[in-house]
Amino acid sequence: MCSTRDTLRGSPSSVLDVLVVGAGPVGLTAAAELRRNGTAVRIVDRLPERLPYAKAVGIQPRTLEVWDRMGCVRAALEAAVPMRGQLLYRDGREEARIELALPDDVPYRFAALPQYETERILEELLARVGSWIERRTELVGFEQDEDGVTARLVRTGDGGQPAEEEVRCRYLVGCDGAHSAVRKGLGLSFEGGAFPEEYMLGDVEVDWDLPAGYGVRSTRHGPDGAPDDILVCIPLPGRGRYRVSMRVPPELSAAQRAVRAADGVAHGLETGRGPQLADIQAVLDRLSPQPVTASALRWSSVFRIGHRLVDRYGEGRVFVAGDAAHIHPPTGAQGMNTGIQDAYNLAWKLSLAVAGAASPELLSSYDAERRPVGEEVVGRTVRHATAGGVQTDPEEPVTLMLREAQLLVGYRGSPAVGPPDPSLGGAGPQPGDRAPDCGGLADALTSYPLRLYDLLRDRGHVLLLYGDGSVDGAAAEGLAELARKAAESTGGVVTTCLLLPGDGDESVPSAAAAPPPAPVYRDARGEFARRYAVREPTAFLVRPDGYLGARLRPPGTAALDAYLAGVFRA
Numbered sequence: 001m002c003s004t005r006d007t008l009r010g011s012p013s014s015v016l017d018v019l020v021v022g023a024g025p026v027g028l029t030a031a032a033e034l035r036r037n038g039t040a041v042r043i044v045d046r047l048p049e050r051l052p053y054a055k056a057v058g059i060q061p062r063t064l065e066v067w068d069r070m071g072c073v074r075a076a077l078e079a080a081v082p083m084r085g086q087l088l089y090r091d092g093r094e095e096a097r098i099e100l101a102l103p104d105d106v107p108y109r110f111a112a113l114p115q116y117e118t119e120r121i122l123e124e125l126l127a128r129v130g131s132w133i134e135r136r137t138e139l140v141g142f143e144q145d146e147d148g149v150t151a152r153l154v155r156t157g158d159g160g161q162p163a164e165e166e167v168r169c170r171y172l173v174g175c176d177g178a179h180s181a182v183r184k185g186l187g188l189s190f191e192g193g194a195f196p197e198e199y200m201l202g203d204v205e206v207d208w209d210l211p212a213g214y215g216v217r218s219t220r221h222g223p224d225g226a227p228d229d230i231l232v233c234i235p236l237p238g239r240g241r242y243r244v245s246m247r248v249p250p251e252l253s254a255a256q257r258a259v260r261a262a263d264g265v266a267h268g269l270e271t272g273r274g275p276q277l278a279d280i281q282a283v284l285d286r287l288s289p290q291p292v293t294a295s296a297l298r299w300s301s302v303f304r305i306g307h308r309l310v311d312r313y314g315e316g317r318v319f320v321a322g323d324a325a326h327i328h329p330p331t332g333a334q335g336m337n338t339g340i341q342d343a344y345n346l347a348w349k350l351s352l353a354v355a356g357a358a359s360p361e362l363l364s365s366y367d368a369e370r371r372p373v374g375e376e377v378v379g380r381t382v383r384h385a386t387a388g389g390v391q392t393d394p395e396e397p398v399t400l401m402l403r404e405a406q407l408l409v410g411y412r413g414s415p416a417v418g419p420p421d422p423s424l425g426g427a428g429p430q431p432g433d434r435a436p437d438c439g440g441l442a443d444a445l446t447s448y449p450l451r452l453y454d455l456l457r458d459r460g461h462v463l464l465l466y467g468d469g470s471v472d473g474a475a476a477e478g479l480a481e482l483a484r485k486a487a488e489s490t491g492g493v494v495t496t497c498l499l500l501p502g503d504g505d506e507s508v509p510s511a512a513a514a515p516p517p518a519p520v521y522r523d524a525r526g527e528f529a530r531r532y533a534v535r536e537p538t539a540f541l542v543r544p545d546g547y548l549g550a551r552l553r554p555p556g557t558a559a560l561d562a563y564l565a566g567v568f569r570a
Helices: 005-009 025-036 061-070 073-079 115-128 181-186 250-257 277-287 335-354 364-387 397-404 452-456 473-490 527-531 557-567
Strands: 016-021 041-044 085-090 093-099 137-144 149-156 162-174 190-206 214-221 227-235 241-247 268-270 300-310 318-320 462-466 495-501 520-523 538-542 548-552
Touching: 016 025, 016 335, 025 041, 025 061, 025 115, 025 335, 041 137, 061 073, 061 335, 061 452, 073 115, 137 181, 162 181, 162 335, 181 318, 190 277, 214 277, 227 277, 241 277, 300 364, 335 364, 452 462, 462 473, 473 495, 473 538, 473 557, 520 527, 538 557, 548 557
Parallel strands: 016 041, 016 162, 085 214, 162 318, 462 495, 495 520
Antiparallel strands: 085 093, 137 149, 149 162, 190 241, 190 300, 214 227, 227 241, 268 300, 462 538, 538 548
């Protein structure tokens, strides 16, 4: 693992592994995960410092699962506040209360966290794994060939004098937002459009006594029944603090039109005069469900909403993620979370490619897996935005909440997952599905119940071998052979854990028995068997991003070989 400044920065004669452009949540996720996997990475950003804006604030349960695997979820949980639901008001009357309820077996709930705090947490993780952001550094061009990418960077120093640098890297990842230079340099199409309305955002304190942890959506309707005024408030950490959004008054809209970006992509925060506290108070006077006074304005801006999707998520050795690949309405807080999971999906594949351990098809699975997700999210958020919110979706409530939590994202049929088990029906996860958590696991030295995610944390591929209750005999020999095969075929990249039913003393093999083929855990409460629909010895291969890569029933080296050949180079 490279960790020194000179090694990471590279020299004219060296080749960097990966250059990440953009140090928002998506770029930071990519860089931190690459570094955690031992990949030499540089991350550059044209801004001189982190922006103090509460732009993206909703944190989905699936993102918290990702941060659990990466090792930074505790910091996020301590900084965030619960997002318990939403209060809906129509023409001054409470219309409904939506509870953001999830099944008990989902380990995390919905949360709210300002984007500047998300970036701080990910920056601290990046520092722990030995890297940092290179500020005031902008990508101005690149060319790629069969062996790598030559990128041209311009850095503006403290004195304002620009310095040019040419960087040779194996891969380039564009996490540089809606106006991405990487996307434009790659020549990707970015089809879509923009909503005509403009919105203003503000980070303020309000003195109402509405229930804590609930967002507020208040609308006023015209004679034709269509909404002509809207207020949306999302709770933030701090007493009475909310991120509020509302339509822009005409005089502020005219000022913004004079400074709008000219690249044809209308999306995101715009420059120019932001709304003042009086502008926000005027909307609160019209739409707040209670008389309220806004104060302590931290920041404000005008926001335009676009909806676009690239035709492909990369080409050759260059990839895009997050807003560089897809933009859409903020309904349901899907954008940043989708981008973080783009980066997480790509990073482990790039690390294997850099190490020479990836199959030739592995990197192509990034587009195959993530572009359909981006397409679905763009379509769903546009539908919700035009229909009046997430609550208008006709899906069954539990399914709707799981989808909004991004827990139903899956990759069945991907070239990087194995074939389905036709005997399962709808019971238990198939290859390509999220690997669900479960509790009640036990080992010989721990006096408290363990979670499955405890076994997966800080690991890459994990092979879970569910046996028949014994660590002795022929069944154990077969599982031991699988464990050896996984280690030999992947250079030790795959970690193996043995899961056995029951909770007796047989969790520790007898002194006369051969050592178990892997660390042994007991499914003491039978939760794993129920969640994963195990009825006989079965092997599960969980990918680094927490998705089930393969389900092998019965466990066998031929089936394992077939899966590994699609991921790892022989």
